Ligand SMILES: Nc1ccn([C@@H]2O[C@H](COP(=O)(O)OP(=O)(O)OP(=O)(O)O)[C@@H](O)[C@H]2O)c(=O)n1
């Protein structure tokens with residue numbers, strides 16, 4: 681096996697060896713290039729931001745999405761990042777009933793536009809499903825319309841750039857689903873019932889699934905409508921729902937290092 685080229689300290693940048701998803705991090709399709717050039721998209725795009733978490737693993741009283749960063753709630757940065765993208769027509773944020781007023785106050789205080797609110801669910805999948813429903817179950821005073829492509833992005837991931845949104849949206853238009861991925865930093869292992877190592881996965885053959893993801897709306901809405909209660913309760917991967925319930929294999933696109941949550 682060819683020795684892997686190593687990046688020496690004198691050569692900044694990342695090793696380009698190893699399997700890569702489609703295209704380098706900066707490449708977009710011709711459609712993507714046209715959208716970037718025009719600042720408009722030939723098909724309707726909306727975004728759903730699940731923001732109904734309680735920060736259980738983080739273990740702080742304030743849910744992550746509302747934690748202040750430089751005296752401004754984290755979610756406001758995420759909204760700003762999406763609002764910078766002119767071809768995302770509507771942004772639906774799923775928040776719990778108890779956080780609805782706080783969210784409305786943030787929208788007013790920071791002048792966020794194109795934002796609609798939906799009720800979060802007890803799990804992330806249920807929150808996303810509620811956000812999708814808001815785009816098709818028109819309330820009397822709602823101006824929301826069903827998009828052709830919908831972006832799903834965690835509200836707690838503020839550093840999302842137009843480039844990666846463009847790549848997942850144009851890939852989803854072509855393939856039905858698309859998601860950002862990143863190389864694994866740690867090796868993934870599978871423990872046995874007795875708490876010992878059962879086996880480990882080959883790190884180079886696996887990737888971390890990140891956000892944003894994008895879907896043809898009909899694909900992901902159908903997937904959620906078919907979704908089992910078990911998947912709604914315990915699932916963590918929207919791409920898997922598209923595969924399992926709509927036989928749609930997501931296109932994987934390289935994400936940038938700052939897509940963390
Ligand atoms: N019932 C839930 C649970 C999570 N989320 C959202 O899904 C995203 C990713 O979830 P996660 O990082 O797990 O958030 P929390 O569960 O809130 O935090 P923690 O990881 O600390 O448990 C977050 O934007 C979170 O607000 C949601 O909309 N509805």
Ligand SMILES: O=P(O)(O)OC[C@@H](O)[C@@H](O)[C@@H](O)CO
Pocket residue numbers: 804834888889890891916917918
């Ligand atoms: O389990 P959590 O709700 O924190 O994370 C949900 C998603 O962000 C996570 O599953 C990604 O890997 C994308 O699918």
